[in-house]
Structure formats: C-alpha cells, structure tokens
Amino acid sequence: MKKIVNRPEKMVTQMLNGIVYAHDEKLERIKGTGVIYRKAISKGKVAVVSGGGSGHEPAHTGFVGKGMLAAAICGPIFVPPTPEEVFQGIAISDQGFGVLLVIKNFEKDVESFLEGRRLALDKGHQVAYVIVNDDCSLEENSFQKRRRGVAGTVFVHKILAAAAENGSTLDELAELGKKVVRASNTLGLALSPAVVSEEHQAQFHLAEDELSFGVGIHGEPGYRIEKLHSSERLAIELVNKLKNHYQLAKGDQFALMVNGLGGTPLMELYIFTNDVRRLLELEGIKVVFKKVGNYMTSYDMKGLSLTFLKIEEEHWLDWLNEPVEVYGW
Amino acid sequence: MKKIVNRPEKMVTQMLNGIVYAHDEKLERIKGTGVIYRKAISKGKVAVVSGGGSGHEPAHTGFVGKGMLAAAICGPIFVPPTPEEVFQGIAISDQGFGVLLVIKNFEKDVESFLEGRRLALDKGHQVAYVIVNDDCSLEENSFQKRRRGVAGTVFVHKILAAAAENGSTLDELAELGKKVVRASNTLGLALSPAVVSEEHQAQFHLAEDELSFGVGIHGEPGYRIEKLHSSERLAIELVNKLKNHYQLAKGDQFALMVNGLGGTPLMELYIFTNDVRRLLELEGIKVVFKKVGNYMTSYDMKGLSLTFLKIEEEHWLDWLNEPVEVYGW
Numbered sequence: 001m002k003k004i005v006n007r008p009e010k011m012v013t014q015m016l017n018g019i020v021y022a023h024d025e026k027l028e029r030i031k032g033t034g035v036i037y038r039k040a041i042s043k044g045k046v047a048v049v050s051g052g053g054s055g056h057e058p059a060h061t062g063f064v065g066k067g068m069l070a071a072a073i074c075g076p077i078f079v080p081p082t083p084e085e086v087f088q089g090i091a092i093s094d095q096g097f098g099v100l101l102v103i104k105n106f107e108k109d110v111e112s113f114l115e116g117r118r119l120a121l122d123k124g125h126q127v128a129y130v131i132v133n134d135d136c137s138l139e140e141n142s143f144q145k146r147r148r149g150v151a152g153t154v155f156v157h158k159i160l161a162a163a164a165e166n167g168s169t170l171d172e173l174a175e176l177g178k179k180v181v182r183a184s185n186t187l188g189l190a191l192s193p194a195v196v197s198e199e200h201q202a203q204f205h206l207a208e209d210e211l212s213f214g215v216g217i218h219g220e221p222g223y224r225i226e227k228l229h230s231s232e233r234l235a236i237e238l239v240n241k242l243k244n245h246y247q248l249a250k251g252d253q254f255a256l257m258v259n260g261l262g263g264t265p266l267m268e269l270y271i272f273t274n275d276v277r278r279l280l281e282l283e284g285i286k287v288v289f290k291k292v293g294n295y296m297t298s299y300d301m302k303g304l305s306l307t308f309l310k311i312e313e314e315h316w317l318d319w320l321n322e323p324v325e326v327y328g329w
Numbered sequence: 330m331k332k333i334v335n336r337p338e339k340m341v342t343q344m345l346n347g348i349v350y351a352h353d354e355k356l357e358r359i360k361g362t363g364v365i366y367r368k369a370i371s372k373g374k375v376a377v378v379s380g381g382g383s384g385h386e387p388a389h390t391g392f393v394g395k396g397m398l399a400a401a402i403c404g405p406i407f408v409p410p411t412p413e414e415v416f417q418g419i420a421i422s423d424q425g426f427g428v429l430l431v432i433k434n435f436e437k438d439v440e441s442f443l444e445g446r447r448l449a450l451d452k453g454h455q456v457a458y459v460i461v462n463d464d465c466s467l468e469e470n471s472f473q474k475r476r477r478g479v480a481g482t483v484f485v486h487k488i489l490a491a492a493a494e495n496g497s498t499l500d501e502l503a504e505l506g507k508k509v510v511r512a513s514n515t516l517g518l519a520l521s522p523a524v525v526s527e528e529h530q531a532q533f534h535l536a537e538d539e540l541s542f543g544v545g546i547h548g549e550p551g552y553r554i555e556k557l558h559s560s561e562r563l564a565i566e567l568v569n570k571l572k573n574h575y576q577l578a579k580g581d582q583f584a585l586m587v588n589g590l591g592g593t594p595l596m597e598l599y600i601f602t603n604d605v606r607r608l609l610e611l612e613g614i615k616v617v618f619k620k621v622g623n624y625m626t627s628y629d630m631k632g633l634s635l636t637f638l639k640i641e642e643e644h645w646l647d648w649l650n651e652p653v654e655v656y657g658w
Contacts, residue, residue, distance in 0.1 A: 270347030
C-alpha cells in the first residue's frame with residue numbers, strides 16, 4: 001500500500017488546506033471545520049449546499065464556486081460531517097433567501113444533515129433539502145438496502161444551483177430537486193476496492209478476474225459478482241438495467257455521466273463511453289448532454305458508474321450547460 | 330491486471346471515438362487517423378497543434394478547443410503518430426496564418442513531427458515548432474539522456490494558444506515558446522509503473538516500500554530509488570531540486586502544477602500540494618498561478634510531477650488565466 005500522505009489522521013485536514021491553497025482566489029475554509037465555502041457567494045439567491053464524507057474527490061469541494069455550490073461540508077473519509085459543521089455551512093452560505101441542502105441517501109448522512117438543519121432552523125435560517133437516491137442497484141428500499149445517493153448527485157447539484165442562480169425560490173428548488181432525483185438512475189461496478197489506509201480495511205474482496213456490479217461509493221455490497229470480460233459487456237449490463245427504469249418514448253432526451261471511481265484511467269472511461277454510445281444508438285435513445293470523468297469517486301477504487309438523467313423539462317438542459325467556475329465539473 | 334477494455338489493439342481507436350462522442354459539439358476526428366481537431370478553429374489566427382503517443386490522457390485531446398489547441402495528433406499508446414498524421418493535423422488546422430507545433434523532446438516524437446512538418450512545408454504550409462524539454466531530472470543532455478518533455482508542456486500549450494488567440498504571429502509564437510520552455514522545470518516521481526496491457530510489460534520494478542524520483546511519462550528510468558516516507562519528504566526533494574534551477578530574486582513570480590500520473594487519488598495530490606505550499610512559504614517563493622490534477626498522465630502510473638514556471642512577463646499570467654473551452658484544463 002503506497003500512499004502520498006503524512007499521518008493518516010491528518011489526511012482530510014491537509015487535503016482541505018491544499019484545496020484552499022490551490023483555489024485561494026475562490027475558496028475559503030471555516031477554520032477547524034470541514035466547511036469549504038465560496039468567497040463570493042451570490043447575493044439575493046438561495047444557496048445550494050452539499051457535502052458528506054471525504055474520499056469522493058472532486059466531490060464535493062470541486063463543485064463549490066460560481067454557478068454551483070455555495071459550500072461543501074466535508075467529513076472524515078467516508079464519514080459524514082457533524083451536525084455542528086452542517087449548521088456552520090448553512091449559516092455562512094445563507095444570504096437571507098434560504099439554503100437548500102443536497103443530501104445523499106446514506107443513513108448517517110441523512111441523520112447528520114437533518115440534525116444540522118434543525119440547529120439552523122432554531123437560529124432562524126430557512127433550510128429545505130433534497131435527498132438523492134439515484135443508485136438503482138438495489139431494488140428493495142428497506143432500512144438496510146435502500147437506494148443510495150451516488151454520482152447522480154452531481155447532476156442534482158448542477159441543475160439546482162443553476163436554477164438558484166436564475167432566481168428560483170427555496171420551495172421551487174426543493175420541488176425541482178425531487179423531480180430531478182426521480183429522473184436519475186445510476187449503476188456502478190467495481191474491479192477492486194478503495195484502499196485508503198491501514199486503518200480502512202478493504203471493503204470487499206474480488207478474485208483477480210472478477211468484478212462486482214452495483215457496489216456503492218463506500219464499498220457497499222453489489223448485486224452480482226462475475227468474471228470480467230470486456231468493456232462492451234459491462235456497457236450492455238448497465239445500459240440494459242438503466243433503461244428499464246424508464247418508460248421510453250420517442251423524443252425522450254437524456255443526459256448521461258460516465259463517472260470514474262478514482263482508479264480507472266481516463267482511456268478506459270472513454271472506451272466504455274464508446275460502447276455505451278453504440279448501444280444507445282442501437283436503442284434509438286437520444287443523448288443531449290454527456291460528462292465523462294472522475295466526479296464522485298471512492299478514493300482509488302477501480303471501476304465506474306453510469307448515470308442516466310431523463311431531461312423532463314427543456315430548461316434542465318440549459319441549466320446543465322450553463323458555465324460554472326469550479327474545479328471539478 | 331483488470332481493465333475496462335475490449336481488444337487491446339482497438340484501445341486507442343475506441344477511446345478516440347468515445348472522446349469525439351462525449352464532446353461532439355466541439356471535437357471531430359479525421360477518419361482513420363489519430364487527428365482530433367476543433368470543429369470551429371479560430372479564423373485569422375495561428376493554429377497551435379500538439380500531440381504524441383496516447384496513454385497520457387487528458388493530454389492531448391483534452392486541450393483541444395476554444396482558447397487552446399486547434400488539434401491533437403494522437404499515436405498508439407506511448408508511440409508517436411506517423412508523419413502523415415502530423416501532416417494531416419497541420420493541414421486541417423491551418424487557417425492561412427501558419428501552424429505552431431508543440432513537440433515533446435523524445436527522439437521519436439521529434440523525428441515524426443519534423444518529418445510531418447516537412448511534408449506540410451512541401452505543400453506550402455507555414456509551420457514553426459517548439460520543442461519542450463522541461464524535465465530536469467536528467468542533468469546531462471546526451472542522446473540517451475536528454476531532458477524530456479513532460480507536464481510543463483501543458484503550460485506551454487496554454488500560454489502559446491492564448492497568445493495566438495490574441496494575435497501573435499508564427500514567428501512571435503516560436504520565440505515565445507522557447508522562452509516559456511526555458512522558464513519551465515518539472516520533476517516527477519513514481520510509486521508504481523503504468524500497467525497498460527499484457528503486451529506492455531511493466532517498465533520498471535519497485536519494491537513494496539520504494540519510489541523512484543525522476544521517472545519519465547513512459548517509464549524512463551529515474552535518478553534515485555528510495556524508501557517511501559511521507560508526502561512532506563517528497564515535497565522537500567522536488568521543491569529543493571526545482572528551485573536550484575532558478576536564480577531566485579525578490580519579486581519573482583511562479584506558476585506551479587501538481588500533476589497526477591493517472592493512478593494517484595486527488596486527495597493525495599492535494600495533500601502533497603499542501604506540503605509544497607508550506608515549503609514555498611518558508612522560502613518566500615511567490616506563486617501566482619496553480620493547477621492541481623491529472624493533466625499529463627502515464628496511463629495508471631501511481632505518482633506525480635511538480636512543475637515550476639517562472640512568470641517572466643506579466644502577460645504570461647494573463648494568458649494562463651484566460652478561459653478556455655476544453656475538457657482537460
């Protein structure tokens with residue numbers, strides 16, 4: 001296990017310091033916290049705020065900046081921030097028009113963000129939220145096996161923040177968030193687990209020739225392990241499963257994201273994208289927006305996820321296309 | 330060795346198809362070649378064109394677009410494109426004001442690009458070039474051990490292309506290119522070699538606790554192997570060696586790039602950046618521009634490089650800061 005780190009317990013703090021240094025014209029940190037906020041938060045607008053455990057870089061700091069998030073609230077690796085940090089992230093972002101929290105659907109994330117919201121409500125802030133559960137690898141929605149929030153969260157950030165920038169109110173954004181989440185589905189696959197440090201043991205084991213479909217961004221179990229064949233076969237599995245979540249009709253338009261989990265070379269992401277392209281062309285599925293790269297990673301996990309977002313309203317596409325000044329989009 | 334690929338001999342073609350699909354509003358490919366060009370090449374300007382072997386993604390296709398390259402000419406993995414492809418890349422980019430080639434200083438790249446240039450000169454194109462040799466890990470400049478072109482090439486692209494966009498002539502750009510290259514120094518280190526496919530054997534071997542300083546982007550030998558300690562110690566080695574290449578004076582301004590080689594998580598790149606920050610602050614070295622990310626990779630090599638560029642003229646900084654529409658900057 002070779003790592004470019006210093007002491008493991010300092011990883012997140014030192015990373016956040018590095019991020020603020022590299023982007024010091026735009027980003028600032030509330031000292032002693034995991035809150036990274038935009039120096040020049042848009043006035044007169046609802047602030048969109050997100051966060052969660054670290055280890056998903058560029059999520060979430062890479063989406064803080066003009067046209068996107070007002071702040072990212074970062075916890076330890078794969079652990080959500082505290083309610084107090086969530087409160088501080090809300091307080092520093094609120095320009096008097098309310099704060100919309102984007103929360104990924106993990107039990108502890110939801111708990112911590114909602115408790116932080118309660119603290120903020122007590123202080124007179126208006127705070128709405130949207131819970132993202134785009135991961136469709138789990139059919140059941142039980143306590144143990146609920147749909148998780150994964151790469152589709154990045155589309156949710158982008159659309160909601162652009163809508164906020166264009167003057168949507170807090171209530172409108174909460175409503176829009178639910179719609180965008182319902183229109184989003186993501187499926188991931190892993191070839192190897194994240195290896196973060198000695199303390200974080202491997203989250204699962206795969207043989208030298210195996211992959212697992214449906215693994216989550218913290219190594220949550222997937223739905224099937226099989227032998228790794230070709231990019232094309234992976235694309236067939238993911239595209240077929242994803243398209244079943246939509247009632248396809250002529251004229252439907254989709255956005256797609258091919259998201260690397262941190263340890264997959266860009267060349268492989270584009271090879272996979274090419275296989276997805278061929279399948280979508282065969283199916284006659286019209287794609288009007290595409291992102292390929294590392295957006296919601298799991299440290300250095302080898303693997304990728306594929307997200308479909310059905311563009312249900314034409315301005316969603318405009319909002320995806322609006323320029324932003326962030327380092328991770 | 331787990332890869333998301335189909336047949337190894339199709340990797341580059343399928344990747345290029347994926348890239349053109351993902352960015353089809355901006356990029357186009359000359360069929361049957363490794364030439365990826367900008368659909369809307371700026372009229373009335375010198376075109377800046379680069380390229381080399383594939384496996385360095387996002388270099389070089391990620392720098393093609395408004396404000397940056399007119400075309401990237403891509404060879405097989407770690408192998409330069411043919412002279413005929415270089416010629417085609419020049420021909421499609423030339424808007425009548427000449428083409429500037431940016432060539433990394435590897436023997437076969439230089440041969441192929443200069444032969445392609447000769448083909449273009451024969452057809453009446455004006456073609457100048459700049460050879461980038463920012464890698465300062467090798468002191469000697471013999472045939473076998475010459476300074477190679479590595480991540481500093483990305484700064485050269487950015488500055489020359491912005492200057493071209495602002496109306497610089499071909500001769501001015503060739504002169505500017507030499508200056509920027511002389512002001513650039515890069516040092517890399519590797520924790521593990523790139524593992525591309527069964528055919529590409531590992532380029533070097535390191536024990537479980539070793540790293541190598543000075544390894545090149547194709548696995549060319551470095552200058553020292555030692556045991557891996559901390560990010561801080563790596564930063565001390567690279568910063569000390571790099572600063573010795575400059576006669577530091579008060580008021581000097583630098584741009585820096587922390588470049589991942591493909592297999593290093595973004596968290597580690599930012600931790601290392603934070604260590605570089607502390608050293609530069611101690612030294613009183615003023616940094617006015619920073620980039621942290623994967624720009625000039627070696628497929629999935631674990632490791633990074635650090636580039637210093639002394640800002641010798643104030644407008645170099647303006648040119649670094651000008652917005653671009655490319656996927657890799």
